[in-house]
Amino acid sequence: MPESEQWLELLEEKGCRITEPRRTIVDLMVHSDNALSPIDLFDKARASFPKMGLVTVYRTLEILNQLGLVERVHQKGGCHMYLRAANGHEHIMLCTRCGQAAYFHGDDLGALIHKINSESGFLIQEHWLQLHGLCKNCQ
Ligand SMILES: [Zn+2]
Ligand SMILES: [Zn+2]
CATH class of the missing domain: 3.30.1490.190 (Ferric-uptake regulator, C-terminal dimerisarion domain)
Structure with a gap:
């Protein structure tokens, strides 16, 4: 099973409805080697879904973080970016x-x-x- 499908299954188990915008967010996170801020992600996802809400991005990142699938990357100034989680320590x-x-x-x-x-x-x-x-x- 592709990694993004595994993530979507875990999201669904958390009670998340799997919508196309959500699928896009997951796909972008799974395949990004760079840490992305919620705004970066929002801009990229809006290329496919112009009506995407920023709240959806924040909410999805929050759940992915709770699931341990993405990690918060801290920046000076207190903003956060997100990156696929590491394997182990x-x-x-x-x-x-x-x-x-x-x-x-x-x-x-x-x-x-x-x-x-x-x-x-x-x-x-x-x-x-x-x-x-x-x-x-x-x-
Ligand atoms: Zn650089
Ligand atoms: Zn250490």
């Missing part, structure tokens, strides 16, 4: 100029987290790491 690198995003794994924060645990008395249970910079094309 990976972190996002984001190009601050063009929005290209990629996952990497292999962070070794174990020793640092252990040190912080014992110094602060906090019990650290998870971490979130995102790198910002310029992709090859934008340097």
Whole structure:
């Protein structure tokens, strides 16, 4: 089954009605290597559905995020973009100029987290790491 069909099935199980605009949003997210803001997605989807509502975009992204299918990418200034979720424990690198995003794994924060645990008395249970910079094309 194509990945977008799997996503649509999961959406349906969440009680989401599968409409053509929704199908388009899912298709765009599944096939995008770049992180997309809701407005980016809205503009792209409106090419096929001029009557698409921005609320549909936000609502669909919210549910995809709850399902763990897309991940929020944080930007300076507090806006969010969205990217297909990683496989397993990976972190996002984001190009601050063009929005290209990629996952990497292999962070070794174990020793640092252990040190912080014992110094602060906090019990650290998870971490979130995102790198910002310029992709090859934008340097
Ligand atoms: Zn770039
Ligand atoms: Zn990590």
